[in-house]
């Protein structure tokens with residue numbers, strides 16, 4: 115069983131990225147899957163910092179270098195072990211670019227044109243470059259290079275993983291069983307999303323998802339926010355009319371989103387939280403949520419301070435990860451090149 119996922123080192127990583135993606139990964143690194151013959155196996159987990167994706171919209175070069183290391187620090191602070199998992203930077207394994215090019219040759223234009231994220235991101239740019247349009251093909255390369263079975267992501271990435279599966283199927287049909295290839299070249303990956311937490315909403319506009327590219331800093335809690343920033347953002351988060359702490363996403367989207375965040379950080383069920391806050395005010399609920407967040411995000415603030423003092427330890431982990439990832443990527447590329455008739 116192979117698991118692959120990644121985060122773009124763009125904007126500030128927020129609690130939506132953590133709850134929808136990283137928190138799942140931390141659990142998956144220890145998960146054991148049954149295989150044939152009654153034997154169980156731990157899944158191979160690969161977690162990438164997808165820097166080539168982050169340069170598909172305008173960015174600042176010096177900031178990018180810093181962000182790449184910050185995302186690595188976040189992975190480690192969240193509890194991902196560099197021994198149990200492969201943690202690496204996409205641009206340090208060149209096979210991602212090679213496979214992306216090859217997959218471009220079998221991806222229909224129409225499939226890329228209907229990608230929701232492309233349409234949303236393109237609408238915000240003055241100039242749209244080819245890289246942004248081809249972004250989902252690079253993402254397919256990331257996933258297929260490692261013969262991935264499961265891609266743990268938030269709701270917004272499901273469409274990209276579906277497209278990846280379609281590209282893999284198309285490739286296997288075209289190049290899989292020929293005189294040059296004995297069988298399927300790629301495993302077919304599946305997205306895995308959480309039942310609760312796959313789409314954390316903005317604090318200021320709870321009908322929109324929390325997003326790294328939101329211009330309003332009050333809309334999200336980042337993993338490095340100070341206790342003061344957390345308190346301020348939570349106390350000014352949009353709530354709903356009425357005063358009950360109840361999970362009713364349609365009628366009370368603001369409070370329901372805060373309840374979801376509270377539940378995922380405290381590991382208490384939403385039902386238990388509704389009971390605990392029965393008759394209490396929004397203010398009391400928000401004060402308690404702030405305390406939980408301040409405590410749970412402390413490891414991220416500490417790791418960032420450590421990174422500021424000694425960036426070398428993180429660079430070493432990333433270099434080791436790239437070597438391990440490349441071994442797997444090279445084996446896949448050998449199969450891909452042969453099956454496509456390249457030398």
Ligand code: TYM
Nearest residue numbers: 119120121122130131134135164253267268312313314324
């Ligand atoms: P990115 O960097 O935008 O987001 C990283 C992860 O966070 C999830 N996420 C959320 N989950 C819950 N609520 C939210 N409000 C929220 N916002 C973001 C995302 O779904 C994602 O899982 N294209 C990807 C990066 C990527 C990738 C890959 C992922 C590139 N190659 C291969 C998996 C496999 C992206 O832009 O994620």
